[in-house]
Amino acid sequence: MSMRSRTPTHLLFPNGKHQKADSEYNWSDVGTVDKAKNVSVLGSIKRAAKKVFGVIFFRQRKLKPTECSRSDPGESSIFDRESTLSGWTGGYSSPSSVGRSTEKRVSGQYRLSGSRFLNSGIDSSSSSRKSWHLGPVIFSFKELQKATSNFASVHQIGEGGFGTVFKGKLDDGTFVAIKRARKNNYGKSWLSEFKNEIYTLSKIEHMNLVKLYGFLEHEDERVIVVEYVGNGNLREHLDGSRGSRLQMAERLEIAIDVAHALTYLHTYTDNPIIHRDIKASNILITDKLRAKVADFGFARLVSEESGVTHISTQVKGSSGYVDPDYLRTFQLTDKSDVYSFGVLLIELITGRRPIELKRPKKDRLTVKWALKGLKDDEAVLIMDPLLKRNRAAIEVAEKMLKLASQCLAPTRVTRPAMKDCAEKLWGIRREMKETMICSSPSVSSSSSAGHSFMARDSDRYALPRIEDNENTTELLSP
Numbered sequence: 259m260s261m262r263s264r265t266p267t268h269l270l271f272p273n274g275k276h277q278k279a280d281s282e283y284n285w286s287d288v289g290t291v292d293k294a295k296n297v298s299v300l301g302s303i304k305r306a307a308k309k310v311f312g313v314i315f316f317r318q319r320k321l322k323p324t325e326c327s328r329s330d331p332g333e334s335s336i337f338d339r340e341s342t343l344s345g346w347t348g349g350y351s352s353p354s355s356v357g358r359s360t361e362k363r364v365s366g367q368y369r370l371s372g373s374r375f376l377n378s379g380i381d382s383s384s385s386s387r388k389s390w391h392l393g394p395v396i397f398s399f400k401e402l403q404k405a406t407s408n409f410a411s412v413h414q415i416g417e418g419g420f421g422t423v424f425k426g427k428l429d430d431g432t433f434v435a436i437k438r439a440r441k442n443n444y445g446k447s448w449l450s451e452f453k454n455e456i457y458t459l460s461k462i463e464h465m466n467l468v469k470l471y472g473f474l475e476h477e478d479e480r481v482i483v484v485e486y487v488g489n490g491n492l493r494e495h496l497d498g499s500r501g502s503r504l505q506m507a508e509r510l511e512i513a514i515d516v517a518h519a520l521t522y523l524h525t526y527t528d529n530p531i532i533h534r535d536i537k538a539s540n541i542l543i544t545d546k547l548r549a550k551v552a553d554f555g556f557a558r559l560v561s562e563e564s565g566v567t568h569i570s571t572q573v574k575g576s577s578g579y580v581d582p583d584y585l586r587t588f589q590l591t592d593k594s595d596v597y598s599f600g601v602l603l604i605e606l607i608t609g610r611r612p613i614e615l616k617r618p619k620k621d622r623l624t625v626k627w628a629l630k631g632l633k634d635d636e637a638v639l640i641m642d643p644l645l646k647r648n649r650a651a652i653e654v655a656e657k658m659l660k661l662a663s664q665c666l667a668p669t670r671v672t673r674p675a676m677k678d679c680a681e682k683l684w685g686i687r688r689e690m691k692e693t694m695i696c697s698s699p700s701v702s703s704s705s706s707a708g709h710s711f712m713a714r715d716s717d718r719y720a721l722p723r724i725e726d727n728e729n730t731t732e733l734l735s736p
């Protein structure tokens with residue numbers, strides 16, 4: 259568990275225009291957070307119960323008979339609404355969002371008897387680990403203290419603009435990442451970032467996105483509890499401070515994972531979500547070298563009609579990753595994530611950070627340097643020195659660079675959609691397999707190599723790696 263050094267600073271550019279505030283989510287939409295501050299959790303339960311009964315009463319009066327017959331008698335109306343949102347199947351299990359009947363506190367979580375979860379026959383008291391599927395829960399400060407030995411520095415795994423990240427172990431044995439906000443941070447925009455991360459994460463569920471388990475908002479503490487992803491972040495892997503060197507096939511798989519996550523956010527959620535802070539340190543890596551996108555503090559929902567968010571008063575993102583079109587127009591679209599994804603592709607190929615101040619002036623901006631390499635037909639020279647240079651790897655580098663150059667187009671209209679990027683990457687992956695099979699030393703092994711690829715493809719979501727074929731010809735030494 260190494261503590262990561264601070265990665266590129268976030269950019270905040272006031273545009274001087276008096277436009278609508280950058281983030282104005284209706285916190286009550288989340289349906290979970292007690293608006294009043296400095297109140298005990300018990301207080302929130304009581305108030306929530308009143309509110310819930312009010313909602314039920316209201317709903318019962320408004321529902322037509324046909325609507326009533328559709329609902330499971332044990333499900334709350336709010337679950338009905340939430341379950342249609344973005345494939346999120348659980349809705350909230352917090353006091354303020356749950357429907358009818360009594361709340362039970364189970365293993366530090368507020369539970370509903372009569373909820374969808376309990377109706378499904380899973381006993382939350384005996385299996386609280388599974389109970390995350392219900393949706394985010396409200397933690398008590400005490401249980402988070404216990405999970406982290408009172409936020410001991412030995413449990414610290416990261417630090418960022420939001421605050422400090424700890425690894426914690428809950429009573430049921432689940433490992434979690436606990437993001438504890440820096441207290442002197444609490445300005446208006448910061449609070450909106452906190453709420454934003456919870457709001458956004460609560461709406462999504464995808465294997466390549468970090469899952470939200472719960473949160474705490476009590477007195478001056480703001481904490482987010484998310485799925486723990488145990489193998490560091492992509493930047494640490496590229497720097498060589500984590501793991502053994504990522505080879506080209508693994509980097510390609512990571513790119514595909516990120517492309518899937520962003521395609522999901524842009525295309526398959528009810529309201530498209532723009533992440534706004536795609537960068538290597540926000541890509542977390544699992545033990546099987548799969549990628550999960552984290553850090554939704556800056557994410558924004560997009561209006562379905564226009565495909566754009568409202569004009570921002572502040573441009574947010576991390577230096578080196580921010581879309582120049584967004585900087586120019588203050589108009590945020592999903593293509594801003596596409597731009598940042600282009601920067602990420604360049605990082606995966608070169609291993610370099612987007613800005614490398616210690617290098618000669620002409621090489622400092624990695625994107626510029628790498629795209630010049632592509633133009634000069636010298637992809638092989640800009641490949642990360644840690645990468646093996648076999649034919650398959652070089653071809654992948656060239657193709658990924660070409661895709662990166664499209665993502666990095668100066669204006670958003672000419673950039674591909676994330677879905678197209680994912681499809682192109684799948685094509686690159688397929689061609690890489692073919693090259694590796696062809697480069698295989700013996701003809702007879704080609705069929706077995708083909709067979710093993712098929713086997714790996716069929717369980718891509720279980721054990722998804724293509725390994726670099728050690729037998730492919732080494733064209734150049736790093």
Ligand SMILES: Nc1ncnc2c1ncn2[C@@H]1O[C@H](COP(=O)(O)OP(=O)(O)OP(=O)(O)O)[C@@H](O)[C@H]1O
Nearest residue numbers: 416417418419420421423435485486487491539553
């Ligand atoms: N779910 C997690 N599992 C494991 N490690 C994590 C997790 N979330 C964050 N980390 C670690 O903590 C670091 C900082 O986390 P995070 O980026 O979420 O904080 P932040 O304040 O939003 O950072 P920044 O402002 O730089 O984007 C990550 O780079 C990663 O190394």
